[in-house]
Amino acid sequence: MVVTESTVEAGLGGTHRLTTARAMVEAIEIEMRRDASVFYLGEDVGAYGGIFGSTTGLLDEFGPERVIDTPISETAFIGLAIGAAVEGMRPIAELMFADFMGVCLDQIYNHMAKIHYESGGHVKVPMVLTTAVGGGYSDGAQHSQCLWGTFAHLPGMKVVVPSTPADAKGLMASAIQDDNPVIYMFHKGVMGLAWMAKNSRAIDLVPEGLYTVPIGKAKVIRQGSDVSVVTIGLSVHHVLDVAENLAGNVDVEVIDLRSLVPLDREAILASVSKTGRLVVVDEDYLSFGLSGEVSATVTDVDPTMLKMPVKRVANPDTPVPYSRPLEYAILPRQDRIEAAIREVASA
Amino acid sequence: MVVTESTVEAGLGGTHRLTTARAMVEAIEIEMRRDASVFYLGEDVGAYGGIFGSTTGLLDEFGPERVIDTPISETAFIGLAIGAAVEGMRPIAELMFADFMGVCLDQIYNHMAKIHYESGGHVKVPMVLTTAVGGGYSDGAQHSQCLWGTFAHLPGMKVVVPSTPADAKGLMASAIQDDNPVIYMFHKGVMGLAWMAKNSRAIDLVPEGLYTVPIGKAKVIRQGSDVSVVTIGLSVHHVLDVAENLAGNVDVEVIDLRSLVPLDREAILASVSKTGRLVVVDEDYLSFGLSGEVSATVTDVDPTMLKMPVKRVANPDTPVPYSRPLEYAILPRQDRIEAAIREVASA
């Protein structure tokens, strides 16, 4: 039986249709109205409205004191956000592409993520680091990476990855309200941008007003009994496409993790214990990342759950190539996902 | 039956006893004599001889033109090494602690690791990046990390981690000769430093003269039939301690991976297919890293190999605490390793 859960969880009051980008901004707007200590800083977040629409309209409402363009000095302005958070503000800092983490990672993992621990809990760092991820539009090896495995490996920060407009709003609100540093990674392909290929679910119903989605809870986006597909980000939509396509043939359960840290291991285990078959779809690099961790989540508890080898559909440890046929070959697109599901379901 | 393989593989001619640090330096010396394009640069690698003895004596023989102290500008000098490698030299650049990767990671993963691919193979980057890893001596959260999972997740560079003097020499020689970028991570605790606790194997026989160890081949350090323990770095020695202790009781096979990239998946599979029981011991963070990848290596092929859940003995996603009892609690020390092996062997 095929049941596709509504993307919208319980909110207060009505709903409206928004793109993912717009839903993300709506959460920021609401929090900025509620809490004067929230501000947003980064490159091209003011007049430009964020290269991927992450701040469109914010400057008009909140002005340049709270929506702040920075120099191309990621170490300085992310560090600035950390210092402001330490003094009780709630900054949102944008790293334009996750691919640029290499110029500022020290601030992120040695400072933002560790200060609370090193201080024995005496200092809090309530901030959000937003960043765009993902490929599929020929942006090459330095502008197409997901890298969430890298962030998730380093302890002390939460890592969320919304795939739908409602989650984009709810996770952003939760991230801002959280007393811990939260990395909020938005895949360009789910944002519903006018100038990039969109999936059909990039505009969807979003609860109006205050709305939060708990960080660390995966979501069963589609229930099924034959194969569990665990995924995140844009891949959620590719998997749904395939699942709908295979309906009647293979009954696919789709789990959108929504968060890597904390990782909802219970959700993974509950599904695999039911289906006995696991496919992990991850646009990040294959090795030493999310897909291995999902497999290990099962073997940590009970390998006999698995009736078949796990299939990991991920970037095969390849710098993202520019040329379209090459990029499509390494991305976890529908063709590879379908082949993996069929193979796992085959015995 | 318990067989501990000799640490020394076939070399030309005789052997001598060296510390791991000294063995590493010996390989560098030999390559620098053979090849005028090899040079070493980093902080305190000249007169000081490397904070962890990685360059002791090199300045005397090769002078400040080839053993070069740098400013504390990791982005600049690692980038310099990349540029020199592109023009045909074979630089060895030292990042004093792997923990400092955050100030220079862009050069490492977006440049060093990707140039060969982006250039369609036209440009080679034959360089070695050496770096010290690991804790156990109360150096706190910013000076005790392993982080090899982070480097191994990012494609385009090899990642090696020697645990013995002979491997330190052989892997260094291979790394320098390799036409690809190689990250050479030495655990402080295996170096045999006069001023740090040593394990009994930090001084051992090393082949004289030219000696290489192939990159990407794990080593069965101890053969056994009951439990496979897959590990790397200093943990190899802790595992051996436990294995020897348990001998007669549990017959432990110990695999020293020696390299994360390439990962010797065949060696893992061969051992687990024999024992059906897997413990992974990893001083790096638990989640989204090496230990998960080792588990996934098995489930990718045949989860039914596993008669018991896998035990992962790793840093439980905790910034490394300063205070000794706390640090000992999160490190994969003998107590935790032994408990894990016993549990896995118990049924």
Next chain:
Amino acid sequence: MTTTAPDRQQVGLDDEARLGLYATMVLARRFEEAILAEYHADKGPGFDIGKGLVPGEMHLAAGQEPVAAGVCAHLRSDDAITATHRPHHFAIAHGVDLGRMAAEIFGRETGLGHGRGGHMHLFDPETHFSCSGIVTEGYPAALGQAFAFVRHGTDRIAVAVTGDGGANQGAFHESLNLAACWKLPVVFVIEDNDWAISVPRSASTAVSSNATRARAYDMPGVRVEDNDVEAVYLAASEAVARARAGDGPSLIEVHTLRLWGHFEGDAQGYRPELAEVVGHDPIPSYETKLRSDGILDDSRRDKIYQQAGERIEQAIAFAKSSPLPDPSTARSYIFA
């Protein structure tokens, strides 16, 4: 220091050389106009960045040709350049093969990087040209190339390019300091086009001239205030000579002009001076100068345009007729 009136004779700027500068700028502009047309030809309906024969981000350098032409006129093909996300004008001025560059931009197997790199990742070992999409992270590699050139006993030099926005990145500071400490033969170039995407220079940079920053490394620094190819040529002549002579690095900042958007698709709503921009195009103004100096006339101009047009046509044709890479080779070239 502001340089506006170069002494042409002293630096070998004879008629031929001046026509050469002009021709280089024309070639770069015509190339980018061709790419512009190809890029937008098949992005519709609407504009989908991932569509078409040339997909992805496209950063064009129209208006900034004086910087590349003026600097590269002093270089040999065995000198190195590390350029930015906006690399074409430098690649062209330095002599990168047009066909293989175009093929790379079209993602073809015959491209400089067999289609792996794309327009922000052009690598040409023949001319020691490279670029990077990470702001200012191309600077450090130039140090290493320069280092190798010295070690190899040559007088070759390296040029490193960044933008006004990029001059506030940590790599800038580290690179200038290290190059100065080790007296490396590097010429650091800053293309100040007033904007870092939508952020004006005044909002990103605490100092009005980056030449001031050269002093923080005890290095000569010059700001060329006019977007004039001969002024750039003159400034570069000193810096290149100094590097070649083994006297160490220099910094040149040029106040140039971004004629078009940051990337294609950029509506530039943030840009108040947009209407005036076209009036400051450096190519017509140089043409006027050369004409009034009696060096350029209609026929010479036409010939330069025609030659440029032919080369570009050939390059684009080569690119378009070249095969796309075989998807089964996506994992080639990860390791050597």
Next chain:
Amino acid sequence: MTTTAPDRQQVGLDDEARLGLYATMVLARRFEEAILAEYHADKGPGFDIGKGLVPGEMHLAAGQEPVAAGVCAHLRSDDAITATHRPHHFAIAHGVDLGRMAAEIFGRETGLGHGRGGHMHLFDPETHFSCSGIVTEGYPAALGQAFAFVRHGTDRIAVAVTGDGGANQGAFHESLNLAACWKLPVVFVIEDNDWAISVPRSASTAVSSNATRARAYDMPGVRVEDNDVEAVYLAASEAVARARAGDGPSLIEVHTLRLWGHFEGDAQGYRPELAEVVGHDPIPSYETKLRSDGILDDSRRDKIYQQAGERIEQAIAFAKSSPLPDPSTARSYIFA
């Protein structure tokens, strides 16, 4: 600019204040002497860095007290400091609780960070003090603290500290530029002790005075050539006043002295001037000055030493008698 002859009256440097500077330096020195003794007491046989009641790396600041005392004399406890891997003198001069700091160094549950941090990771929200073991990566957080202070409508300021080696790290450049662009109330301090571990300043820094670098950010910069607490006090008085008045950041470099090794266990074989070092100890020389000015005599001196000694004894006793953390709590405080 080199400042050697402060005008004491103008900046409120009366007798009491001068004795205060002296007392602060003595307190810092005595504290580090005590830590030194405790550190080495149980590292044997030989020297094992991981052994003893105080294990791990230990970076002591003996000789650099004038910098901390001179700067912090202008600060209130609601001002912030981000210090380095060599943090004790600044922590003490800023009023961090000695007992909780000592307890942290001894890895005790009563320490500033419940033993999680250690001597390179001291966090004291009460005095807004913090430090970091990553060179110069403490600079950016100071910007954020200063930013919050402004947003909260206060005249509080932040002080950021690094070393001569650290001034060549990218974070230095980015932080100074951003602070200047946004006119943040930050005082940037460079402790130039001539060495970055074994690398002499001359090998790491292309410029003889980092005050020059301040100009690269259109910011006042001063180098204090003498390791003299009053000269530091004077320079800091201007910089702090400027920051508090909302006029933006400044840079102060002090040519100071590392009396001991980079860390304990450092044999300093690389250091040619080692024998002379002890003769330049800034504390005896300040004592001589105060004595000759008639402000200090034996009894006052003894009292200062005695008070310092008592406080330190208490602090160390508190640390030693405090419990070690319970291993089962190792995972507490990862998330709030």
